[in-house]
Amino acid sequence: MRKIVGSFVVLLILLWSITAWSKVYIDINAPGFQKYPIAITDFKNIGTKEDKKKLSVWFAYQLSRHLKLTGFFNTINPGAFLEDPEQAGITIDGINFSDWSSIGADFLIKGGFNNDGKELSVEFRIFDVVEGRLIVGKRYQDRFTKRKIMVLKFVNEILLALTGEKGVFDTKIAFVGKDRDVSEIYTIDFDGANLIKITRLESLTMLPRWSPDVGKIFFTSYLNGNPDSYIMNLSTRRVKELTSFTGLNLASSWSSDGSKLLLALSKDGNEEIYVKDIKKDSLRRLTRNPSIDVSPTWSPDGKKIAFVSNRSGSPQIFTMDSNGKGISRLTYEGSYNTSPNWSPRGNRIAYEGMTNGRFQIFSIDEDGGNLMQLTFEGGGGEAPSWSPGGMYLAFISTIGGKKKICIINSNGLNLRVLGAPGGSYALDSPSWSSRLNLY
Amino acid sequence: MKRNIWMIGSLAIICSFMFIFAAGCAKTPVVKEEVALQEAAAPQKEIALQEAESVTSAVETAPAKVGEVQDQGMTEKALWEALLAEASIFKDRDIYFSFDRYDLNSDARQNLGRLADWLLIHPEFEVTIEGHCDERGTTEYNLALGERRAGAAKAYIINLGVDIGKVSTISYGEELPLDPGHDEASWSKNRRDHFLVYPSRK
Numbered sequence: 001m002r003k004i005v006g007s008f009v010v011l012l013i014l015l016w017s018i019t020a021w022s023k024v025y026i027d028i029n030a031p032g033f034q035k036y037p038i039a040i041t042d043f044k045n046i047g048t049k050e051d052k053k054k055l056s057v058w059f060a061y062q063l064s065r066h067l068k069l070t071g072f073f074n075t076i077n078p079g080a081f082l083e084d085p086e087q088a089g090i091t092i093d094g095i096n097f098s099d100w101s102s103i104g105a106d107f108l109i110k111g112g113f114n115n116d117g118k119e120l121s122v123e124f125r126i127f128d129v130v131e132g133r134l135i136v137g138k139r140y141q142d143r144f145t146k147r148k149i150m151v152l153k154f155v156n157e158i159l160l161a162l163t164g165e166k167g168v169f170d171t172k173i174a175f176v177g178k179d180r181d182v183s184e185i186y187t188i189d190f191d192g193a194n195l196i197k198i199t200r201l202e203s204l205t206m207l208p209r210w211s212p213d214v215g216k217i218f219f220t221s222y223l224n225g226n227p228d229s230y231i232m233n234l235s236t237r238r239v240k241e242l243t244s245f246t247g248l249n250l251a252s253s254w255s256s257d258g259s260k261l262l263l264a265l266s267k268d269g270n271e272e273i274y275v276k277d278i279k280k281d282s283l284r285r286l287t288r289n290p291s292i293d294v295s296p297t298w299s300p301d302g303k304k305i306a307f308v309s310n311r312s313g314s315p316q317i318f319t320m321d322s323n324g325k326g327i328s329r330l331t332y333e334g335s336y337n338t339s340p341n342w343s344p345r346g347n348r349i350a351y352e353g354m355t356n357g358r359f360q361i362f363s364i365d366e367d368g369g370n371l372m373q374l375t376f377e378g379g380g381g382e383a384p385s386w387s388p389g390g391m392y393l394a395f396i397s398t399i400g401g402k403k404k405i406c407i408i409n410s411n412g413l414n415l416r417v418l419g420a421p422g423g424s425y426a427l428d429s430p431s432w433s434s435r436l437n438l439y
Numbered sequence: 440m441k442r443n444i445w446m447i448g449s450l451a452i453i454c455s456f457m458f459i460f461a462a463g464c465a466k467t468p469v470v471k472e473e474v475a476l477q478e479a480a481a482p483q484k485e486i487a488l489q490e491a492e493s494v495t496s497a498v499e500t501a502p503a504k505v506g507e508v509q510d511q512g513m514t515e516k517a518l519w520e521a522l523l524a525e526a527s528i529f530k531d532r533d534i535y536f537s538f539d540r541y542d543l544n545s546d547a548r549q550n551l552g553r554l555a556d557w558l559l560i561h562p563e564f565e566v567t568i569e570g571h572c573d574e575r576g577t578t579e580y581n582l583a584l585g586e587r588r589a590g591a592a593k594a595y596i597i598n599l600g601v602d603i604g605k606v607s608t609i610s611y612g613e614e615l616p617l618d619p620g621h622d623e624a625s626w627s628k629n630r631r632d633h634f635l636v637y638p639s640r641k
Contacts, residue, residue, distance in 0.1 A: 207578060
């Protein structure tokens with residue numbers, strides 16, 4: 001309890017803040033967007049005490065590591081820097097921008113710290129090298145142990161200024177890890193740290209879906225022999241049965257206001273889409289068609305639903321209003337398109353589609369325009385899930401014969417594999433959480 | 440050593456009893472059908488093997504007190520075990536499907552015909568049909584597809600007269616592949632319905 005109170009009380013004191021720009025520099029969704037070259041100098045000790053903790057290097061390293069993790073930056077090797085660190089300052093007056101533009105940097109980060117043993121005070125500034133201007137500067141003051149939070153706060157400031165969206169360092173990805181006949185749900189942080197086995201049901205457990213407050217997970221399990229749906233409270237680890245109708249009870253999507261759940265149930269004779277109101281404990285059927293209707297996903301405003309149906313002969317993505325009316329077919333390319341996931345940004349839907357005998361990730365406007373293929377690798381792509389802000393997609397790809405979780409930028413570039421349980425585990429069904437708003 | 444003699448003795452008694460039973464019952468039309476079913480179901484070699492399996496199974500599952508084998512209750516038990524072994528044959532009679540399809544091909548219909556025949560003459564048994572898919576495609580769509588595959592087999596045997604209350608279905612989608620490989624040779628084995636025939640719980 002003391003810890004919790006402490007972290008609230010001492011949190012970061014913001015002394016000043018200058019935001020010089022409201023302009024969004026980077027259209028991260030543009031197909032051609034690559035990465036911006038950024039230079040980060042070692043931080044200056046602006047205090048009187050010796051830098052025994054090597055904070056000078058630590059801050060530069062942590063900024064570099066987390067900016068690279070965003071997938072939007074390449075850091076320039078400090079070996080190429082021209083300026084004399086002894087002479088140079090950390091404010092705009094002490095910077096010769098031509099030293100940075102000539103080595104190809106678009107952005108420059110400088111900072112200074114004062115660690116008096118009790119408290120740590122740190123200044124961060126990011127400059128636009130081309131225009132020779134300060135973009136954003138922040139000073140944080142807190143205990144030494146909070147230094148990582150300071151770094152992530154400033155990275156968020158950078159992302160907000162450059163892309164219009166905060167970062168996703170405080171998000172988790174839930175997924176299924178399967179070993180032979182047993183599968184369980186795991187969660188892992190965006191940066192690949194903090195892998196946790198969430199369920200220990202010793203059954204087939206699948207389809208994890210986060211509650212918007214990141215406190216619960218909605219899923220399907222064969223715990224009692226039938227694929228029934230459950231909700232787990234992550235703080236108590238208590239599992240509560242939600243539906244156990246005859247046939248399929250498939251957990252599909254949690255509305256962004258937290259009040260409703262979408263499910264695919266086959267209790268009325270064939271697979272149809274239903275909405276469950278949690279408070280009213282009411283269940284309403286949305287589709288009426290003898291074909292397969294599964295995989296519903298909410299639009300972020302809760303007004304529309306995308307889902308999979310084979311009513312036209314092969315599995316395709318359809319959209320409808322949240323009351324089940326106004327059904328319209330979204331995908332026409334290819335004969336197998338499934339697993340839709342609606343971007344939190346609003347207008348795009350990601351899905352997996354078969355092309356040349358392999359599944360790949362695609363995204364498309366909700367009105368069917370601007371179809372983009374996002375993965376081309378031999379390992380293919382399945383089960384896409386958007387990050388908050390719609391900047392990234394997590395999905396499953398087969399790498400070295402094993403199904404693993406990969407992350408790409410929304411334009412398909414910068415593929416990376418997320419660390420996850422090793423051994424014989426096959427991973428499936430990644431689901432990206434909302435932000436915990438820690439930074 | 441003494442135990443071995445008992446074992447051999449009991450095996451001989453069970454075998455001879457089964458022979459008498461088979462010969463005696465062959466006159467009744469019910470078992471005639473059953474014999475015809477088995478002949479149609481598999482080539483001669485396989486039948487011989489299955490009979491051997493049934494006997495082995497009956498012996499293996501006989502209780503330790505083999506001395507009581509001459510007791511009438513015991514022989515019925517052995518017969519029951521033999522029938523259970525026969526029911527378990529359907530575990531090896533999967534039917535197969537094309538990618539993203541759940542229509543029954545002629546092999547599948549033939550297999551289902553035999554299953555239906557067997558269930559009709561053994562009303563004390565029921566069946567669970569498991570629908571499975573290959574690993575391609577989504578978890579959810581494959582769960583639905585597996586359900587359709589199991590449902591197609593269920594509808595077929597119900598049409599042949601099997602009591603709807605004796606047929607249950609469950610879909611495992613792509614979750615329990617028979618063959619762990621990642622090519623068509625494996626996938627074709629995994630797109631299947633699997634049958635579990637067991638005594639009705641009363």
